Amino acid sequence: MFSRIFQSNYWDNSWKNFAPKCQNNENESPEDKIKPDPLDPKNIADSIIRLEELKKASLSKTKHDSDEVLEQALSILRHTESIISSIRRASVGMVSEDIEAQTMISSVEDTPKAVKEWLAATFTKQIFGRRQAVEPPKFRSIVQAVRASMYVDKITRKTSQAPVDVSPATLMLQDQLNNWDIDVFKYDGLTGNKPFRGLFGEVLRRYGLVKRFKINLHNLENYCALVENGYNLHGNPYHNAIHGADVLITTHNLISSTGFASWMTDIEILALLFSAMIHDVEHTGTTNNFHICTSSPLTIMYNDRSVLENHHISSAYRYLDQPDSNPFDKLSKDDFREMRGIAVEAVLGTDMSAHFTQIKNMQNALFNPSTVNRNTAMTLILHCADISHPTKTWGLHKKWTDNLMEEFFCQGDKETSLGLPNSPLCNRTETLVPESQVGFIDFIIVPSMNLLGDMFDALLLLQNEEANATGTKSVNYKKVDRPWDNRLSENRKRWKELVTPKDETPVTPAVNGRVKEEETESVKEKVSHPPTKKNSTTDQPSSRKSSSQRNSQTDAPSSLNGGPKILEEDPKTVSSPTATGQSAAVVGACP
Numbered sequence: 001m002f003s004r005i006f007q008s009n010y011w012d013n014s015w016k017n018f019a020p021k022c023q024n025n026e027n028e029s030p031e032d033k034i035k036p037d038p039l040d041p042k043n044i045a046d047s048i049i050r051l052e053e054l055k056k057a058s059l060s061k062t063k064h065d066s067d068e069v070l071e072q073a074l075s076i077l078r079h080t081e082s083i084i085s086s087i088r089r090a091s092v093g094m095v096s097e098d099i100e101a102q103t104m105i106s107s108v109e110d111t112p113k114a115v116k117e118w119l120a121a122t123f124t125k126q127i128f129g130r131r132q133a134v135e136p137p138k139f140r141s142i143v144q145a146v147r148a149s150m151y152v153d154k155i156t157r158k159t160s161q162a163p164v165d166v167s168p169a170t171l172m173l174q175d176q177l178n179n180w181d182i183d184v185f186k187y188d189g190l191t192g193n194k195p196f197r198g199l200f201g202e203v204l205r206r207y208g209l210v211k212r213f214k215i216n217l218h219n220l221e222n223y224c225a226l227v228e229n230g231y232n233l234h235g236n237p238y239h240n241a242i243h244g245a246d247v248l249i250t251t252h253n254l255i256s257s258t259g260f261a262s263w264m265t266d267i268e269i270l271a272l273l274f275s276a277m278i279h280d281v282e283h284t285g286t287t288n289n290f291h292i293c294t295s296s297p298l299t300i301m302y303n304d305r306s307v308l309e310n311h312h313i314s315s316a317y318r319y320l321d322q323p324d325s326n327p328f329d330k331l332s333k334d335d336f337r338e339m340r341g342i343a344v345e346a347v348l349g350t351d352m353s354a355h356f357t358q359i360k361n362m363q364n365a366l367f368n369p370s371t372v373n374r375n376t377a378m379t380l381i382l383h384c385a386d387i388s389h390p391t392k393t394w395g396l397h398k399k400w401t402d403n404l405m406e407e408f409f410c411q412g413d414k415e416t417s418l419g420l421p422n423s424p425l426c427n428r429t430e431t432l433v434p435e436s437q438v439g440f441i442d443f444i445i446v447p448s449m450n451l452l453g454d455m456f457d458a459l460l461l462l463q464n465e466e467a468n469a470t471g472t473k474s475v476n477y478k479k480v481d482r483p484w485d486n487r488l489s490e491n492r493k494r495w496k497e498l499v500t501p502k503d504e505t506p507v508t509p510a511v512n513g514r515v516k517e518e519e520t521e522s523v524k525e526k527v528s529h530p531p532t533k534k535n536s537t538t539d540q541p542s543s544r545k546s547s548s549q550r551n552s553q554t555d556a557p558s559s560l561n562g563g564p565k566i567l568e569e570d571p572k573t574v575s576s577p578t579a580t581g582q583s584a585a586v587v588g589a590c591p
Helices: 002-006 041-058 064-092 095-107 113-123 152-156 168-176 184-190 196-206 217-231 241-257 266-278 288-294 297-301 307-319 333-348 352-365 374-386 394-417 433-470 484-499 517-528 535-539
Strands: none
Touching (some): 168 184, 184 241, 196 266, 217 241, 217 266, 217 307, 241 266, 241 374, 266 374, 288 297, 288 307, 297 307, 307 333, 333 374, 352 374, 352 433, 374 433, 394 433, 394 484, 433 484
16 A cells, blocks of 8 residues: 555655655754664654644645545554554563452452452463563554544434334334344344344444445345354354344444433444454354353464454455355455455454453543544444343343353353363353343443543544534533433342342351451341342342252342442442452353
8 A cells, every 4th residue: 555655646746855864865954864673663653743743834835635645644553553552462462461450350359259269260361371471562553633524414314214114123222223222132023133234224324324335235234244154153052142242232322322322433343243243153152261261262263362353354255255245346446455454453352351451541541532543443343242131121131141151051051961060150050140240240241331431531522622623513511411320220239139138147247357246236136037028039040059059149239430320339349459450240241
């Protein structure tokens, strides 16, 4: 791409004036010379700043052609900086984050052992064994060009012209696509287990992307059929086409209801929605750790690193090579390349072992929102959408949990047949479903969704301030709505009711080895007058430990990372360190 620019007719005198700096001219000062390490993102960022300054200075003096050359060069350098940052992240590993996460996991005393083990196996990279200590990479994107291409009308409007014969599934989409609690199970049934063929096209139309990128609707339908078949290839209870459709709808709602789509470019919206649809295609129903422990063909192919995530993105792009199945064949080479770069990074970001690092990096970046990397922001959106089922109504959340647990138990059955020890939370007779769900909400979902909301607020406020400064618009920014807060509160409460039956004697906490007298009296009172058992316990899963094992469990920590008040309503909640990334359970995680 560089060679094409340098050989183009756009190379005029104004661009040549910049060439000596790129060639380290002997007459230039040491401060003007490019630093020797070409793989240092800071040097690339310096080049971007220099190019931007040149563009500003030349706008009123040079031809339009020169401006186009600089725009292309800036785009290339930004993309290169993003790629190099990703390479450096992958090459050095996140050793310090892994150690920190494992330390926090082991420090939470009131969490079931099985939950701790699952957390360590899923949210860290300890499966890869020991690694040499290295300095963690620094995440800082110097340049942030926020583009205010507004999509409010496109997002909220329905399809301009509905077909004469509208199916029930189409009517449901038109009416409920923007509903946070849309029943995707019902929608899947209306489509005959073919959810993507109507859904993906409808979502793209909401943003005007079908016309913008001249998407071939015939090829789009063929491609969606391949994706549906890929999702259902292994008959998974959880990681199937319904889950893919749910993540696509949730991603759409996250960027539309918050207005975040105005921060994104057309190609970024297309890439993120595409990533959401294909993020788990051809999932095997087993975890990355299972593949690694069994030396499966996939883990050999992908060298033990993000095995399933690499397979998902690879499969999705293989489908594009099928006859009449590439809906994006009219995209320019540059747009297609940018779309692929975003999709690869976003799908790989759904690897749960990168969760702590992803959360920590975004928290650090938000100290200066102008430095937030665009791909990193989109990756966090998809990651949160992927694990978002606890933010839906209890009926939907409970159904998702049951399906996921059945998938875990099926993996446990396979491990038993192979003579392998059961992975955490995969044993049908010992898994603590309510306990693990409470921990998952407290330690994973709440911090993640809070951070996502903070990111939306910070970046949209920055965009609004820049728009006001340039006079393009003048409005007071209002913080985004967070529809997930109430749902998390309700679902956590329901799970807490199932953790310990009300007629069991609670364990009296000890302070410095001695039990408080007032707490002892309280316990005696409860023993002599046990409360009536609630009917809600009839929903309690049958896979539970004995009461003696359950009595050792106490409430999960009340808040984390500035968590919402929903976790402060229980006065008996045990406090714990509030370090970033802390967790106690991952039943809702999607490895």
